[in-house]
Amino acid sequence: MKLVLAEPKYFKDSISIISELVTEAKFKATSIGLEMVAMDPANVAMVVFKLLSSSFTEYQVEGSEEISINLNNLKQILRRIKGDDILTLETTEDNKLKIVMKSNTTRSFSIPTLEIEDKEQKVPELTFPIMIETYSEVLSEAIEDVSVVAESVTFLGEKNQLSVKAEGDLSKAFIEIKPNEGTSIKAETDDKFKAKYSLEYLKKMIAGGKLSEKGSLYFNTDYPMKLEYKVKDKLLLSFILAPRVDND
Secondary structure (H helix, E strand, O other): OOEEOOOOHHHHHHHHHHHOOOEEEEEEOOOOOOEEEEEEEOEEEEEEEEEEEEHHHHEEEOEEEEEEEEHHHEEEEEOOOOOOOOEEEEEEOEEEEEEEEEOOOOEEEEEEOOOOOOOOOOOOOOOOOOEEEHHHHHHHHHHHHHOOOEEEEEEEEEOEEEEEEEEEEOOOEEEEEEEEEOOEEEEEOOOOOEEEEEHHHHHHHHHHHHHHOOOEEEEOOOOOOOOOEEEEEEEEEEEEOOOOOOOO
16 A cells, blocks of 8 residues: 655644544545544544545555554654655555655654454444534634533524533533524424533544534434534545433
8 A cells, every 4th residue: 555645734634633532543545545434432422534535646555455553653753744745655564554754855654553353333324404514613613612611512403593502500601603604504394403412522523623614513402413524525524423411
């Protein structure tokens, strides 16, 4: 396997974001691109990552190949990328991943691949009655706002508004997001949808806004949510987060 990226930013930033949720991951290289599906250790969140073959300047894979990597090790090396570097990822015969950064100098690193004995992660088939697409910054600001007062957030969705609210012991936060030039809300029914999620996880996920100007949020009442960032013909970074169910 030999993969060459002239724009390593998407790969570097994606690994940085994913590594906050997942420590080890299995990458699969196919004719379509490089992809990864992983759960966080607590089985609360799933990450789906796809870097399409069209985003590579060279893409050599025989059939399909899988490699498992410690993401923290990979992240530390990718931090050394400079703006004009061309990044090459190559598997070696001694079960290592060779990482080469080339500009006016050539720097090579290698990290061991891992034996991860895990069953293949399947992305669950979820159906969502409401989808909100808006600027990544709008989602990020809303999550950062409510995290000032609480550890969980409630999304309330209906045809003409997404409400984001949180309540702490004494403080409350409430944000209204309405459809406008930059925000669209698509709801299949006139129902109202309500679900609560962990802010600890969401704060890590909204970092995906670094990759794409817009993000899409999907949810349903007391049901997992999906947060998705896309770059056309290049990248998909998607998160699925289990709801928090209160006992009261």
